[in-house]
Amino acid sequence: MHFQPSLLLPLVAVATAARPMLWWPNTLAEEQYGTIEPESALPNVSTVVGLPDFQFLAEGHMNLSSYTYYHSGAAGEWSYRNNLETFQRARLRPRVMKMVDDIESSLPTQILGYNFSLPLFISPCARAGYANETGELGLVRGAAAGNVLYMVTDFSSRTKEEISAAKAEGQILFQQLYIDPHNDTATLEQIREAETLGFKALILTVDSAADGNRHRALRFGVGSADSSYSSITWEKYNWMREQTSLPIVPKGIQTVEDAVIAVRNGAPAIFLSNHGARQLDGSPNGFEVALEIHEQAPWVFDSLEVYADGGVRYGADVVKLLALGVKAVGVGRPFMFSNIYGEAGVERAIEIIRREIAIDAANAGIADLKQINSSVLALNRYPFWGQGS
Ligand SMILES: Cc1cc2nc3c(=O)[nH]c(=O)nc-3n(C[C@H](O)[C@H](O)[C@H](O)COP(=O)(O)O)c2cc1C
Ligand SMILES: *[C@@H]1O[C@H](CO)[C@@H](O)[C@H](O)[C@H]1NC(C)=O
Ligand SMILES: *[C@@H]1O[C@H](CO)[C@@H](O)[C@H](O)[C@H]1NC(C)=O
Ligand SMILES: *[C@@H]1O[C@H](CO)[C@@H](O)[C@H](O)[C@H]1NC(C)=O
Ligand SMILES: *[C@@H]1O[C@H](CO)[C@@H](O)[C@H](O)[C@H]1NC(C)=O
Ligand SMILES: *[C@@H]1O[C@H](CO)[C@@H](O)[C@H](O)[C@H]1NC(C)=O
Ligand SMILES: *[C@@H]1O[C@H](CO)[C@@H](O)[C@H](O)[C@H]1NC(C)=O
Secondary structure (H helix, E strand, O other), X not given: OXXXXXXXXXXXXXXXXXXXXXXXXXXXXXXXXXXOOOOOOOOOHHHOOOHHHHHHHHHHHOOHHHHHHHHOOOOOOHHHHHHHHHHHHOEEOOOOOOOOOOHHHHOOEEEOOEEEOOOEEEOOOOOHHHOOOOOHHHHHHHHHHHOOEEEEOOOOOOOHHHHHHOOOOOOOEEEEEXXXXXXXXXXXXXXXXXXXXXXXXXXXXXXXXXOOOOHHHHOOOOOOOOOOOXXXXXHHHHHHHHHOOOOEEEEEEOOHHXXXXXXXXXXXXXXXXXXXXXXXXXXXXXXXXXXXXXXHOOOHHHHOEEEEEOOOOOHHHHHHHHHOOOOEEEEOHHHHHHHHHXXXXXXXXXXXXXXXXXXXXXXXXXXXXXXXXXXXXXXXXXXXXXXXX
């Protein structure tokens, strides 16, 4: 057949229109809130309906360079997009006519032996001060109000002393660490500081062997804060464990191989993450890594605690991760955006996701989140691993 470009053009347009880069879906946030400017008053936080709303509000409220620092992913942000989209490729298989009235009683979760109200935590994200001058204090206090775990970033806007001092009575915080593998003196100082300030576990970020390639952020000079080559080997990990009784959790495990090696090294937990797709474009999100482990070494989930994050925005996303055996799920950017309100925003974000986890699990026919398994996921029906969309 003779090639007719004019026939192809409408198809190209349709294909492009069908796959726009949607950082959040249009659920009429703009119609509700109107245009938000940096100087305008924020709408009453109780009117926020979902986690994506906080990003909409923060985009208007924060200046462009600060907003860009939070928003940015690596390179073309294909993995950032994938982090958000992966959850829709694993559809649910809701069971009906089940007794689900008591689902809320299965929300409380132990993380490394500490009790929290949800199988969900605040992932460590740098520079909370960009959203609100109270910085990390909003996250600490919001986490306390909702009784969820907050993993405090190493690159905080407030000092670690201020953050620790803001704890509610009995509140548990974990400390995320970036270490310089070439300077054990500095690493020991970091460990001692965390111990002295009462952090209960160390989250060791291992996914940043090199600078993150962040095109969007580089335009504003707000790229990766961790800029040197810094491979952390298992030998270094084991050396660190000899220096402290605090549990040390590797954050940024992205393959079943490394999950298995973590088990062999006696790690108490692993954190599946691609750093919010800010390091390596092409890296998988936590759900894809959990799926790989589920398929190839499911015993890992029984050998240690598995945490995962990347693109979690709705209760159903959390349910899907738990179904694979993940113990607790991290959320990063939405909490950072919610912090434009300070602690009230963080508290509202927790309240929203708490309700969504419960109602989404119930609508999927899950009576008890602790008994959830992968039968609630339609795993083999939708393409994964880049087989299309
Ligand atoms: C603004 C920002 C700063 C971050 N800073 C850190 C950090 O200091 N240490 C770290 O281990 N991960 C950091 N991360 C990654 C988060 O811990 C988390 O893995 C990621 O945000 C999860 O994806 P989500 O934002 O889509 O929920 C950061 C992420 C963002 C968005
Ligand atoms: C926000 O809305 C809630 C619920 O309607 C109300 O109780 C509260 O007083 C409002 N807060 C402000 C600051 O207007
Ligand atoms: C944690 O919760 C468990 C089960 O509900 C309970 O037995 C335990 O005493 C709690 N631990 C603490 C430290 O509160
Ligand atoms: C943007 O906001 C941040 C944090 O509030 C501030 O430090 C920075 O100077 C602002 N940048 C511009 C260009 O206004
Ligand atoms: C190692 O860290 C210590 C403590 O922070 C610092 O004083 C020292 O200069 C560092 N050494 C090198 C070679 O950077
Ligand atoms: C920043 O957080 C503080 C404390 O939580 C809060 O009082 C303040 O209103 C927040 N700023 C904005 C602009 O909402
Ligand atoms: C998985 O969950 C379903 C639904 O609750 C249940 O019927 C099934 O027995 C469970 N499978 C396993 C292997 O536990």
